[in-house]
Structures are given as structure tokens and as C-alpha cells.
Amino acid sequence: MGIFDWIRLIAGCAFLICGLVIFFTEIFGVFHFRYVLNRMHATAMGDTLGIASCMIGLIIFSGFNFTSMKLMLIVIFLWFASPVSSHVLARLEVATNENLTSHCKVYTDLETLEADLEEEKKEELNKTGGEEA
Numbered sequence: 001m002g003i004f005d006w007i008r009l010i011a012g013c014a015f016l017i018c019g020l021v022i023f024f025t026e027i028f029g030v031f032h033f034r035y036v037l038n039r040m041h042a043t044a045m046g047d048t049l050g051i052a053s054c055m056i057g058l059i060i061f062s063g064f065n066f067t068s069m070k071l072m073l074i075v076i077f078l079w080f081a082s083p084v085s086s087h088v089l090a091r092l093e094v095a096t097n098e099n100l101t102s103h104c105k106v107y108t109d110l111e112t113l114e115a116d117l118e119e120e121k122k123e124e125l126n127k128t129g130g131e132e133a
Helices: 003-032 036-062 066-096 110-127
Strands: none
Touching (some): 036 066
């Protein structure tokens, strides 16, 4: 094996291991969080990043050929499909859950949300002594 093959092997393994770590973190999030929207956020982020990382590792192992182009198209498709499907499922949960206010704070209008965010920002600045973080 030449030096280029060793570099490809190490880079491919690094991406695959990174993807596996992301998947195990995702699994921890699924079992750790109690509310369905928190679980969906952990899985959506983990799937998108973990699959992309693993596929990039496989592309590096495969070399740059037609197979790697197909793997890259799969990554691009999953980057679009996973967040969209998670968003649709989250909107369905928000629309059908009658006890949503027991799990999170629900704002009926944008002005109330902006006012609360300003108050939280001022409180945060008071805690840090007025320094911008």
C-alpha cells in the first residue's frame, strides 16, 4: 500500500467512526428525552449528519468513480428528505397534541414571543454583568 492508500484508509475510517459516534449519540437522545418533539429533533439531526458522515467515508473508500457519485446523490437526497419529513411530523404533533402546553410554552402571537425573548436577553446580560456574549 502506498502513502495515498494509507491516507484514504485513515480518512475513510475517521469519517465512518465519526458517523457511528453521531448515531450512538442519536440513540442516547432518543432514549434520554421524554417528549416526542425532543426525540424527533435528536433523530433528525443525528440521521442527517451521521448518514452524511458515513457516506463520505464510503466515498473515500470507494475512490472517486461512478459509485461515489451515486453515494453523493444519496447524501444530497437525505439532506433534503430527512429535515422535511421531521418538520412535517413535528407540525402534525403540534396540531394534534391537546396537552402541548404541559410540555412546552406555546405562543399565540409573534409579539409576545419577541417580548419574552427580549426579557430573557436582558436577564442574561444582567447575569453576565452587561457584557455581550
